[in-house]
Amino acid sequence: MIEGHQGSYDRIKSKTSLKEILEVACSFESSARDFYRDLAPKVSKNIRWLAEELAAEEQCHYDLLRGLADHPDSVEQVAVEVQTPANNTRFSDAIHLPDLGPRPDDQAVLQYAMGREHIAMEHYQSLADGTAPGPIRDLFVYLANEETKHKAELEKLYYETVHSGGV
Amino acid sequence: MRDIDHQDRGGLLGPLKNLSFFARQPITEPLGPRPASANYRGFHLNDWDLCIGCSTCQKVCDNAAITMVKVPGLAEDPAKGIRNLRPAIDYGRCCWCALCVDLCPTGSIALSREYVHTCLDSELDSYFILPDARGIHGTPYPKGWAKSTDADLVALERQPMTEQAAAVRIENFAEIVAGYDANQALIEASRCVQCGMCHDACPTHMHAPEYIRAIWKGDLEGAVREIYRTNPFAHTCGRVCTHRCETACSVGHRGAPIAIRWLKRYAMDAVDHARVKQIAAEGRADFISGKRVAIVGAGPAGLTAAFDLVRQGHDVTVLEAQAQGGGMVRYGIPDYRMPADRLDRDLDIITSLGVKIRYNTRVGVDLTMERLQAEYDAVVLGVGLWMGRSTRVPGADQAGVKRAVDLLRAVAAGEPIEVPQSAVIIGGGNVAMDITRTLARLQQQRYGEVRITLTALEDLDHFLADADEIREAREEGVQILDARGPQEILMREGQVAGLRTWGVRSIFDPAGRFAPSYDPADEQIHPGDLVVEAIGQAADVNLLGEALTEALQWHRGRLQVDSQGRTNLEWLWAAGDMVRGPDVVSAVADGHRVADSIHAYLSVQEHAP
Ligand SMILES: Cc1cc2nc3c(=O)[nH]c(=O)nc-3n(C[C@H](O)[C@H](O)[C@H](O)COP(=O)(O)OP(=O)(O)OC[C@H]3O[C@@H](n4cnc5c(N)ncnc54)[C@H](O)[C@@H]3O)c2cc1C
Ligand code: SF4
Ligand code: SF4
Numbered sequence: 182m183i184e185g186h187q188g189s190y191d192r193i194k195s196k197t198s199l200k201e202i203l204e205v206a207c208s209f210e211s212s213a214r215d216f217y218r219d220l221a222p223k224v225s226k227n228i229r230w231l232a233e234e235l236a237a238e239e240q241c242h243y244d245l246l247r248g249l250a251d252h253p254d255s256v257e258q259v260a261v262e263v264q265t266p267a268n269n270t271r272f273s274d275a276i277h278l279p280d281l282g283p284r285p286d287d288q289a290v291l292q293y294a295m296g297r298e299h300i301a302m303e304h305y306q307s308l309a310d311g312t313a314p315g316p317i318r319d320l321f322v323y324l325a326n327e328e329t330k331h332k333a334e335l336e337k338l339y340y341e342t343v344h345s346g347g348v
Numbered sequence: 349m350r351d352i353d354h355q356d357r358g359g360l361l362g363p364l365k366n367l368s369f370f371a372r373q374p375i376t377e378p379l380g381p382r383p384a385s386a387n388y389r390g391f392h393l394n395d396w397d398l399c400i401g402c403s404t405c406q407k408v409c410d411n412a413a414i415t416m417v418k419v420p421g422l423a424e425d426p427a428k429g430i431r432n433l434r435p436a437i438d439y440g441r442c443c444w445c446a447l448c449v450d451l452c453p454t455g456s457i458a459l460s461r462e463y464v465h466t467c468l469d470s471e472l473d474s475y476f477i478l479p480d481a482r483g484i485h486g487t488p489y490p491k492g493w494a495k496s497t498d499a500d501l502v503a504l505e506r507q508p509m510t511e512q513a514a515a516v517r518i519e520n521f522a523e524i525v526a527g528y529d530a531n532q533a534l535i536e537a538s539r540c541v542q543c544g545m546c547h548d549a550c551p552t553h554m555h556a557p558e559y560i561r562a563i564w565k566g567d568l569e570g571a572v573r574e575i576y577r578t579n580p581f582a583h584t585c586g587r588v589c590t591h592r593c594e595t596a597c598s599v600g601h602r603g604a605p606i607a608i609r610w611l612k613r614y615a616m617d618a619v620d621h622a623r624v625k626q627i628a629a630e631g632r633a634d635f636i637s638g639k640r641v642a643i644v645g646a647g648p649a650g651l652t653a654a655f656d657l658v659r660q661g662h663d664v665t666v667l668e669a670q671a672q673g674g675g676m677v678r679y680g681i682p683d684y685r686m687p688a689d690r691l692d693r694d695l696d697i698i699t700s701l702g703v704k705i706r707y708n709t710r711v712g713v714d715l716t717m718e719r720l721q722a723e724y725d726a727v728v729l730g731v732g733l734w735m736g737r738s739t740r741v742p743g744a745d746q747a748g749v750k751r752a753v754d755l756l757r758a759v760a761a762g763e764p765i766e767v768p769q770s771a772v773i774i775g776g777g778n779v780a781m782d783i784t785r786t787l788a789r790l791q792q793q794r795y796g797e798v799r800i801t802l803t804a805l806e807d808l809d810h811f812l813a814d815a816d817e818i819r820e821a822r823e824e825g826v827q828i829l830d831a832r833g834p835q836e837i838l839m840r841e842g843q844v845a846g847l848r849t850w851g852v853r854s855i856f857d858p859a860g861r862f863a864p865s866y867d868p869a870d871e872q873i874h875p876g877d878l879v880v881e882a883i884g885q886a887a888d889v890n891l892l893g894e895a896l897t898e899a900l901q902w903h904r905g906r907l908q909v910d911s912q913g914r915t916n917l918e919w920l921w922a923a924g925d926m927v928r929g930p931d932v933v934s935a936v937a938d939g940h941r942v943a944d945s946i947h948a949y950l951s952v953q954e955h956a957p
Binding site for chain 2: 230337
């Protein structure tokens with residue numbers, strides 16, 4: 182998946198229209214959703230909720246981007262969102278993507294998901310940095326911002342799951 | 349006194365006396381009552397914000413003038429010791445003795461300087477009144493008799509507990525506290541106002557007011573009897589209980605809460621062990637039900653369920669992976685807090701009732717769950733949380749990085765461990781404190797000095813560990829660094845050399861969820877030959893096998909059980925840390941719950957045609 186990101190990065194870089202960019206972004210989200218959906222039956226039932234929740238989460242992201250892609254007024258909406266960027270707390274700097282082996286545990290799945298959001302965030306950010314000011318740049322900033330928000334949510338879930346139990 | 353002569357009509361000049369009033373100004377007495385004296389005992393005032401509804405006033409009132417009234421909309425929180433009750437006074441009964449004021453633990457109730465209340469015949473019930481801070485008529489009157497140091501009947505200070513000094517205790521694993529002597533226990537017990545807030549707050553609803561009263565009366569066997577009504581881990585809870593009862597204690601609002609845990613410890617130690625055994629066996633069924641129950645795990649949850657079920661006449665076998673029973677109480681909590689010989693006493697009482705424990709038997713390895721299902725009428729899982737979590741920062745998989753629970757288990761089992769000359773602990777909870785202070789003692793014994801750094805994500809105000817643990821660890825020479833996030837295990841020549849951390853900027857998001865954010869510019873290196881992770885634990889559910897794991901319902905990683913601890917499978921229950929947690933007394937409460945549920949199930953089976 183991570184290698185796939187590099188390819189996606191190149192793909193999205195070559196897109197110029199807002200609609201095209203949003204279409205590619207939608208496809209990222211749907212491929213992530215499918216990844217977690219595929220993962221769910223492969224992991225033990227006691228942690229399946231995580232894969233299912235992540236798939237549902239990606240579906241929500243997909244729905245959001247799909248909505249933007251399908252509506253011509255989306256550019257304005259993006260500009261509004263960009264004014265209030267989510268804070269990247271840099272927690273994920275400490276997260277090291279594990280190899281999701283055949284029977285990952287809950288922590289491995291969460292680390293993977295956080296790493297994935299982190300990479301996506303960085304890619305959108307570098308796309309934004311390399312784009313001249315204007316609606317396209319705004320869109321990249323918006324997408325980076327969305328990924329940052331997703332990552333922040335995952336970090337909380339990570340802490341609630343891993344730093345728990347005992348006294 | 350001289351008798352009055354009612355026939356006396358006075359002297360001839362008597363009427364002339366009236367002339368002496370002739371030149372005086374008329375005096376008009378106001379219709380309202382005159383102000384009463386400063387300490388007057390008039391109608392009650394009660395500050396509802398201070399009042400916790402503890403009912404102490406009601407209990408102390410000899411005239412039965414007080415009725416506690418439920419006030420909908422007021423806060424109610426048993427864990428914090430708050431009831432939504434407020435005292436209503438029957439002024440047909442009240443004699444204004446003010447005992448309610450003198451014994452009120454919070455000081456919320458007082459008597460005002462208001463003393464007039466009149467009503468028509470049809471309003472006679474207006475003498476039964478729920479006073480608030482504005483008194484009984486809503487007109488503010490100043491306080492008359494109120495809480496004062498002189499008249500306060502609540503003893504605010506706790507009997508001190510003798511403890512080993514830091515320089516002494518760091519050299520040994522002997523229990524730190526000495527316990528109360530008879531006199532201290534009596535004085536401490538006499539502070540209790542018998543409000544019962546502790547009973548409500550305790551997960552297993554221990555009869556603390558009753559056993560404290562029995563101690564006060566010198567009836568120690570009676571105290572043990574009260575303790576055994578709800579808790580077979582009596583010695584254990586007398587020493588290491590998280591004592592939520594004390595958090596809820598009404599006396600704690602102005603002073604130190606009653607030392608309920610230490611009083612339990614006192615009563616349990618004071619009564620001869622053989623006699624405790626007899627008391628614990630009282631009320632045991634004198635028949636055999638013929639039903640067989642298997643319990644996986646000899647921790648507090650499993651053994652409490654076993655205790656109840658044998659008392660109800662069932663045949664109970666406990667399967668335990670370790671060589672001895674007690675679960676984390678033996679293999680987690682260090683001896684200096686929980687001496688093993690006291691845990692042995694709890695276990696001896698449980699097994700003396702007929703509970704059979706098969707040690708060194710790991711379910712899932714030595715025998716399967718399917719076999720238990722086939723051979724027993726009901727099965728309970730009480731396997732605790734024995735898998736230590738790891739930060740999984742780079743290097744966390746090195747041999748020189750250990751999990752706290754694994755190390756504590758090894759020490760408790762008497763297995764040889766390599767004592768590091770310096771160590772770094774990751775974690776700010778009580779488990780982190782236990783491994784830290786255990787290693788500190790081992791270091792002191794081996795090297796004559798303590799070199800341990802404890803790093804935790806939380807700042808000191810948010811540490812999960814008890815404040816006493818933090819203070820005592822510091823006294824023992826441990827360096828505690830708060831608000832540090834682990835980033836990497838450092839290695840030198842293939843050996844662990846320490847931990848790299850970043851400062852933590854904040855740990856909670858605006859919604860209060862745990863979400864640490866780091867400051868990479870604030871980097872520190874903490875040298876250590878050993879790094880111990882104590883960040884959390886999970887249940888090892890591998891014993892279930894794939895088929896059973898699939899058949900069971902789960903909720904966010906934990907086995908899903910109903911309010912009685914039963915899983916979605918008819919024959920299987922689960923209790924203790926693995927489903928609820930987090931402490932011994934909660935595991936005990938859980939054990940009772942599943943035992944009740946199993947007993948009901950087995951009884952129905954018995955009566956089925
Ligand atoms: C270091 C530490 C300190 C603590 N300090 C306190 C404290 O001060 N006060 C407090 O109230 N609580 C404390 N606790 C928590 C307390 O110990 C637990 O809440 C309590 O022991 C939970 O009881 P339990 O029966 O659910 O599980 P446990 O006590 O964990 O017992 C589970 C039992 O199941 C056995 N088992 C596991 N798997 C299998 C298997 N497959 N087959 C057979 N047997 C198996 C284990 O060997 C163990 O004996 C502490 C915990 C730790 C780790
Ligand atoms: S004793 Fe005091 S705190 Fe308790 S219910 Fe009465 S008035 Fe309220
Ligand atoms: S003043 Fe005395 S009699 Fe009146 S309610 Fe209080 S305790 Fe009871």
